[in-house]
Every structure is written in C-alpha cells, then in structure tokens.
Amino acid sequence: MTVSPSAFIRGTGSLLAGLGVTIRAMFQPVVTCQYPRQLLNISPRFRGHTKLLADRENPGKNGCIACGICAKNCPSGSISNIEGEKREGEKRKTATSYTLDYTTCSQCGICVESCPSDCLAFSADFNAAGYKKEDFHYDLVKEFEKRKKTS
C-alpha cells in the first residue's frame, strides 16, 4: 500500500466530504410519507377498479344503461350480472346490478373506452384488502349508492 501524499490528501478530503453529505442530510426535512397516517396524492390517471359514474342529466342515479357492451368486450370476462330496469318517464334503462370480479380484472380499460354512455371510470381505490376471493366481487351499483350517501 503505497499512497502518494496528494492521493492521501484527496482521500481525506473525500472522506470529510462524505461526512458533510450525511450531516447535512440529517438536518434536512424527511422525504418519506408516513403511510397509514398520511396519504400521497393519487395521480388522476391511476387505475383502480372501475366505478360507475352518475348520469349526466340526473346526477341522482347512475348512468349505466345496462346495455352489456362492457361485459361483451371484457377480455377477462370479469363483468357479469348486468341487470337494469326501465323507470317511469325515462327513455333508457338504469342498472340495478353490475358485478365486477376484480380478482380477474387486468385494468385494461376496454370497458371504460367502450361504454356508450361514458359512465365507467377508474376509481382511486388502491388499498383494497380482503380475506377471500368473494370480497373482490364488487357490485358497482351498490358502490355507487354508497358513494352517493357518503358524499
């Protein structure tokens, strides 16, 4: 191990510079997000499970007309059980049930794109958890009603 004096001085300098970096970092604010206590802002293009949007003319009810195009287009066959009823004084049907099997959904977005009434969108729900498969079979109509109540 032969070290020239200049290399020794350079080495010592770099060691001290390293110490400077860490001590400065110590007094700078932390950059981590304390997850369960704090949440980051979710990007608007985030793809969670799909959700039903409200009807444009009548925000009180969901906009799904129970046409079943999304179910037919779904490459994974995750959408099923679409039923609707025609209400008094309305031209189109309104969905009464819409089941999304989130365990097989690949968030490809074909249903969102193909929806003729533009009533499907991605939710920002990123921390779904459950004990069994059936916990992820969402009835989107019920979810819509629940969201309406809480908002």
Place this chain on the structure above:
Amino acid sequence: MEQIGNMIGWETVKMIVGLVGVLAFVVFNALILTWAERKVAGHMQRRIGPKEVGPYGLIQPIADALKLLGKEILTPRGVDKPLYYLAPMIIFVPVLVSFIVIPFSASLQVMDINVGILVILAFSSLSVFSILMAGWGSNNKYALIGAIRSIAQNIAYEIPLLLALLSIIMMTNSFSLKTIVEAQKGLWFVVYQPLAFLIYFIAAVAETNRTPFDLPEAESELVAGYHTEYSGMRFALFFLAEYTNVFIVSAIAVTFFLGGYQGPFLPGIVWFLLKSYLLVFVIMWLRWTYPRVRFDQLLNISWKALIPLAFINLLVTGGLLKL
C-alpha cells in the same frame, strides 16, 4: 448499615453498589443507543426512524427488549455446547469490568486502580476470546469466518490503540485514569496529541467491530457473523456488549484526550456524558456514511499506516519529553 459495613468491609459494599449501578447504566445506555442509532440512521437517510411506540419512538427499545425476551432461545444441533453457552456470558464480563475504573466525575468512580487503563485493555481483549468461542462453538461457517476475521482485526488494531494511549501515559507518568484526567486541567491532551487521538479513534471503531470496519458481522456476506446462530436473549447479550463497547471506547477517548469530566459551569458527570455521547454520535455518523472496507485494506490500514504512525508519534513524544 454501619454494622453491615464493618462486617463485610466498606470496600465490598461500595463494589456491590457500584456493580448494580453499572449494570443499570449498561442496560439504560444500550436502550438509548439502539434508539439513537435508528434515529440517526433514519435522519441521515432522510427518514424518520422509530416513531410509533411512545413519543418520538422512545419506548421502541423497550418493546424490542421485550420481544427478544419472549423469543425462543434456540440451540442448533451440532453446536459445541459449553462454548456456545459460555460465549454470550463471557462477552459481557469485560464490559462490566471496564466501567469500574472509568471516572464519571471527580467523585463518581467505583475504584481508582493505579493500573486502570491496563485493566480495561486487558479485559477488553477477552471479548475477542468470546467471539472466537461463539464462532467456533456455533458450528456454522458464517460464524467461523466472522470470528476469524474478528480475531485478525482485533489483533491488528489493539496495537495502534495501545501505542496511541501509551503516548499519553508517557506524558502523565500514570496508568490511573483519574490522574490522567487531572493532568488535563489546563489544556486537553487532544491539543498535544492530535495524531494519537486520530489513531486511537480509528482503532477504537475497528475494535468495536463497527462500520466501516464491521467485517466480523458483515451482514451482506456473513448473515450476522459470529452471532448468526444466536437468538433471543443470547443475541441480546451480544448486542448489549456491542453498544456498551461503543460507549466505553468513547469514554476512554474522553478520559485520555478530551479532558474527561472537566469543563466549566456544569457538573463533571454532565460534561463527561456530553463528551462521550458526542463521540458515540461521531461513531454512528461514520457508520451511516462509509461503506465497509475490504479485508486486505482493513489490515493494511492498521499494519502499514496506523502502527508505524503510532510508533513515530511515540518516538517524537518521548524525544520532546526528554528535552
């Protein structure tokens, strides 16, 4: 009280009280240091560190201790039982003995032995012995490699450590820690002996097996080195010994180079702890700044740089003292 004192002698009573005090301090110190280490590590990486248990995570070390107490103490098949069982106990002995001679303040010292520093250095070499026992007794190749590295490292770094301290001993003509502290009434010895301080400090970091010299327990290569096979409280004893050693080397550095318990305004014990924990912080700071050195580099630093430098320093000190 008087009668008990007369029966077994005041020295004995003092020793027992001192030992209990030392034990309490050792545990408290380790608890604080594990918390501090995680906080320092966190903030140096711009994280927070422990924060959930208690205010600022202060109760976290107690939670960890309880967890370790509750864990099963495993004894793997094929271990060399006497060695395996004795190693964590033996590593703890030198740690306790060292505290007896450290002067925390002018009056707070269990015993002022006139060969104080020799006691500390002699006993701290015991911990290498315990590491070898742990490594060999575990019957595990990682543990053995860790132990072998540790021995090579400790032998290499004990010499510059001793030589650096020897230059101070030459200046004071005493092995007693108290005399050495009293000799620093005017100027601290770090002013006279900056090189010795630096050599001592580098060697001390290596002696305590801490990064950048943590090859014996290099977690990325050797799992955990010599304590790979230990669990529960046996592992906790190794951990306790490591953190106490960090404090002891800092305390010796303070005693020899930074004026010990002496300082203006505040009482001696406060000064002593303040300086010691400042050095402990520096050791943590080094850990979270530098990567681990390679093994050949580790030995080269000691044999080819620190030892010759320490000898030169000793020669110059001796020469100047003679003048």
